Amino acid sequence: MQQALSHLMLIEPLAFEPSLERAIEATRETAWDRFRAPESRAEAALVFAMFYALEGGKALRAFLVIESARLHGQTMTAAAQAALAVECIHAYSLIHDDLPCMDDDDLRRGKPTVHRKWNEHTAVLAGDALQAKAFELLATPELGGNALELVRGLAVASGHEGMVGGQMMDIAAETAEAPLTLEQIKAVQHGKTGALIRWSASAGAVMAGASSAELETYGEALGLAFQIADDILDVEGSAAETGKAVGKDADAGKATFVSLLGLDAAKRQASDLVEQACEALSSYGADAECLREAARFVIARRK
Amino acid sequence: MQQALSHLMLIEPLAFEPSLERAIEATRETAWDRFRAPESRAEAALVFAMFYALEGGKALRAFLVIESARLHGQTMTAAAQAALAVECIHAYSLIHDDLPCMDDDDLRRGKPTVHRKWNEHTAVLAGDALQAKAFELLATPELGGNALELVRGLAVASGHEGMVGGQMMDIAAETAEAPLTLEQIKAVQHGKTGALIRWSASAGAVMAGASSAELETYGEALGLAFQIADDILDVEGSAAETGKAVGKDADAGKATFVSLLGLDAAKRQASDLVEQACEALSSYGADAECLREAARFVIARRK
Numbered sequence: 001m002q003q004a005l006s007h008l009m010l011i012e013p014l015a016f017e018p019s020l021e022r023a024i025e026a027t028r029e030t031a032w033d034r035f036r037a038p039e040s041r042a043e044a045a046l047v048f049a050m051f052y053a054l055e056g057g058k059a060l061r062a063f064l065v066i067e068s069a070r071l072h073g074q075t076m077t078a079a080a081q082a083a084l085a086v087e088c089i090h091a092y093s094l095i096h097d098d099l100p101c102m103d104d105d106d107l108r109r110g111k112p113t114v115h116r117k118w119n120e121h122t123a124v125l126a127g128d129a130l131q132a133k134a135f136e137l138l139a140t141p142e143l144g145g146n147a148l149e150l151v152r153g154l155a156v157a158s159g160h161e162g163m164v165g166g167q168m169m170d171i172a173a174e175t176a177e178a179p180l181t182l183e184q185i186k187a188v189q190h191g192k193t194g195a196l197i198r199w200s201a202s203a204g205a206v207m208a209g210a211s212s213a214e215l216e217t218y219g220e221a222l223g224l225a226f227q228i229a230d231d232i233l234d235v236e237g238s239a240a241e242t243g244k245a246v247g248k249d250a251d252a253g254k255a256t257f258v259s260l261l262g263l264d265a266a267k268r269q270a271s272d273l274v275e276q277a278c279e280a281l282s283s284y285g286a287d288a289e290c291l292r293e294a295a296r297f298v299i300a301r302r303k
Numbered sequence: 304m305q306q307a308l309s310h311l312m313l314i315e316p317l318a319f320e321p322s323l324e325r326a327i328e329a330t331r332e333t334a335w336d337r338f339r340a341p342e343s344r345a346e347a348a349l350v351f352a353m354f355y356a357l358e359g360g361k362a363l364r365a366f367l368v369i370e371s372a373r374l375h376g377q378t379m380t381a382a383a384q385a386a387l388a389v390e391c392i393h394a395y396s397l398i399h400d401d402l403p404c405m406d407d408d409d410l411r412r413g414k415p416t417v418h419r420k421w422n423e424h425t426a427v428l429a430g431d432a433l434q435a436k437a438f439e440l441l442a443t444p445e446l447g448g449n450a451l452e453l454v455r456g457l458a459v460a461s462g463h464e465g466m467v468g469g470q471m472m473d474i475a476a477e478t479a480e481a482p483l484t485l486e487q488i489k490a491v492q493h494g495k496t497g498a499l500i501r502w503s504a505s506a507g508a509v510m511a512g513a514s515s516a517e518l519e520t521y522g523e524a525l526g527l528a529f530q531i532a533d534d535i536l537d538v539e540g541s542a543a544e545t546g547k548a549v550g551k552d553a554d555a556g557k558a559t560f561v562s563l564l565g566l567d568a569a570k571r572q573a574s575d576l577v578e579q580a581c582e583a584l585s586s587y588g589a590d591a592e593c594l595r596e597a598a599r600f601v602i603a604r605r606k
Contacts, residue, residue: 040468169346
């Protein structure tokens, strides 16, 4: 099993911090350890699709978990397990969002989407199994006495009050009579992408049983900046760079931060949010520099 | 919110035990309490579809959780929360299994399936949100010091090693060159329906930190009997009684316990398994009579 999958890179490192590579390595090793040898050909196919979907992302959420855990004196072993958990949730959400009944995308992370490479039922089931895997990974005493709080938080962040609720609003907007207002697209973002980013940024504090208020403020601003940057990339980026289709929002007449604010104002707002994110971490001093770098990277990235 | 949903019966009681009605009532009250007032029309639609899918089932898994919790001296409040959790997982799996890319069913629990009543994206997302809800419900200190073990067990039971893996095998069988052997359909059942039933039957022992070996043996035999009974109903039942399409397996030329064993031998095996299930509980004495009744009911049911 390990051999069959060893050519896969679980997640491709972001290009801005050497410590991230160690984090990615630890997360990848965790992944190998946490899958048993499949007992049937069907289980092997399912697990292969799960790894395929995990591979090649920016690993922003994993990075946030690992850095916030380091800030709060947690071990890399525990942090990598929680980091992999949130990447499982993120990967499952991408598989399901790409399905023909939702965004109907052919390309993700520079590769065919799971339903294009295999078929729709494999895509639905690999997503379902990745969600279960996330909670299995978190439900370990290795994560300490606050593991249950991590589980509860991730469940709320990814469910009807969070990520799935946001995706539902996003799809409803496509058939709504009027395009969404700025407040409404903020609400979509708050759930669809913001909830997991906030959970990731605050995970280390939760693990340590410390206050997570500052990291949540950071995660809130970072998540919004990330979405605005995504909307900008949809206008300015290329499919070759981003590894997914671009220009889709404008083609669909969909309201985005760019269509509502204009390109320049959207860039200014993203930049202001990054500043807010960095300021929120002032009490952590120089220790949080890596998280500040990540925030700056989020709006500078080309993919 | 509560008003809008108050006409829904969360789960329809089985007809064999008065104590079950109390259990169902407690589970239903738990359900009302555990959903916040939706903050958008899209979230309300999502939550409505989630409740719709939960409604009207046999609640066998909820019943097993509640009875095994009672056997181990747990409170009804805690048990109902875990019972609702496993019903959320079961309901999500039915929604996704019914999708056009899997079983493509129009009827479930006597009502249109979620994707027929709404649409496919609502079905995928309501299923996803129900899975998250299950883990949210379990991740509560009310479930005691072993809540994390409940989470881990449910995640494994519902993921690639359990329910989802079994569904993947079941679908793979449809396009396989040869029909499945008896060993192979047992492996499908062990994952697809057995894993959740075993988890449910042993949940009370896990909550109490006691040995769950006997309840797992009971759950194992009960789960297999349940599947054989399902295959028998697919041959002998009517859509009006079962609330879902019947005769599908034979029409599809699919190997089932009935096609491999013949109707009479299948009935005998189901009956033997029920006896084994009842015997596994001998050390619990008369306290476990309700679970024994449930096992007998499973093969006597008409839906």
